[in-house]
Amino acid sequence: MKIGFAGLGAIGTPMADRCAAREGLAVWNRTATKAEAFATDHPGVSVARTPREVAAGMDAVITCLPTSGDVAALLEGSDGLLAGLAAGSILVDCTSGDPATSREIAARLAEVGVAFVDAPVSGGPPLAAKGALTIMCGGSAEDVARAEEVVAPFAGKVVHLGPVGAGHAMKAVNNALLAVHILALGEGMVTLAKAGIDPRAAIDVLNASSGRSLASEVLIPERVLTGLYPQLFRLALLEKDIGIAEALARELGVAAPVLASVREEYRGLRASLGEQADYLDPIRAAEAAAGVLLRG
Template sequence: MAKVAFLGLGVMGFPMAGHLAAKGHQVTVWNRSPAKAAAWVEKHGHSAAPTAREAAAGAEFVMACVGNDDDLRQVCLGPDGAFAGMAKGAIFVDHTTVSAGVTREMAAVAAGLGHGYVDAPVSGGQAGAENGVLSIMCGGADSDYAKAEPVLAAYARICRRLGEVGAGQLAKMMNQICIAGLMQGLSEALAFGQKAGLDCAAVVEVISQGAAGSWQMQNRHKTMLADQFDFGFAVDWMRKDLKICLETADQIGAQLPVTALIDQFYKDVQLMGGGRNDTSSLIRRLK
């Protein structure tokens, strides 16, 4: 069992830190709003710290799950940042979806201070975090990943090292590119079926067992048909992720024409007031 700090207790981080506690690890949490950290301690026990630095002090592993590149820098750097509190040899594990550029930047700073670094973005959504069945895509040195993997198992269905630092974030970009295309296809199919007068739930029961089946179809078709979107992974966050994908594609010379188009469709949903709705609200454009 390890001494672990967990930084960031949003819809993903709160249950992920809880799984670490349930598995017997010694957990100290930190959150930008102290009330959330206090609520976590009330539910799970263990302890909370007033700064990321104090949470990281003495921890063997420091996990972070925050919002974006700037949030990650703020959590890592400065006199109250996690790096200032970590002991040499401790490993920083970043679950945030950020750019590969900031990942490599933070990893270089960590290495200069004698810390290990693993970028480990996750997929599986809030339900995956709550049920401890996330897919975790990792980048980092073999030795750092080997140490972190048994701890990550607390909330992983599958966890794999895919290359050096930054590889996890690049893999997460692939994940988001796939989801964007799948969600648009599902939205078009359901809107088409409704216009055609079909029982779409019955149709999905059939086609989900064939080549068209996907996680999105299985887990989102009912709420999409019911026009319910006040849950899940927000459109605002998807646009943040797709921006990272499109900028990275420009940097490496890749083409993402469909992803660029769907990003604009999500912009339409934002303009309709749906920025905090689940990504499945893409169907609202078609109704």
């Protein structure tokens, strides 16, 4: 199976790395130097100069971009994906996108005989590098079965959730819950530190109790208590995902006051911390506001 890969960002790069052993892999990135560096590190991988080139002659194309709008824009023009995708091929979109735009993209591709599966991922760069991501799929059973073969190099678990858009709905709600956990844990940990409780001891208790989460089990110990705060996932993208989840709830007539409140909080954080802030920087801001450091 020949695959084109578009989008060599923080998670796209290790995903593409897992695909590099496949014969005929082509990569494209908006910043061409990233694609060139990737190809240099992976003999046999070719660099596509345009989205059209990354799709030409391929059985499947994987997109991993910041937004569904970016994917839709990539289709357009004489050098766009649509100009290169052949009838019978499949586009597997691993972007953390929105269901409505995914359905529009799928309908557009169906007109030219190209299948579409929304397949956002969870697990971050570390699990991508291990080939252990969870893939949340939306599409027909036949198309998802094809997509499963496409994503196999970086997938640990593939779940078919429903029609096109279901994968992106699932990912948006998942990330919204992550955002809730990060905010609540940051506030709670700062409160405990101000109360004189050692942050490491507090985390040990939380992780043996009912308040534990990925944020407490992995993110705080590895990235906050160490003081490392690596820049791995932009807060702006998490805020985008919360917005997708909130909009979905509103569209379906579901009251979601917690999501609405968290969305407003993240909007404010995005404005104050900037577009390049990491998604854990709200905890750093809480430390600064309280005058404590969560280290242990």
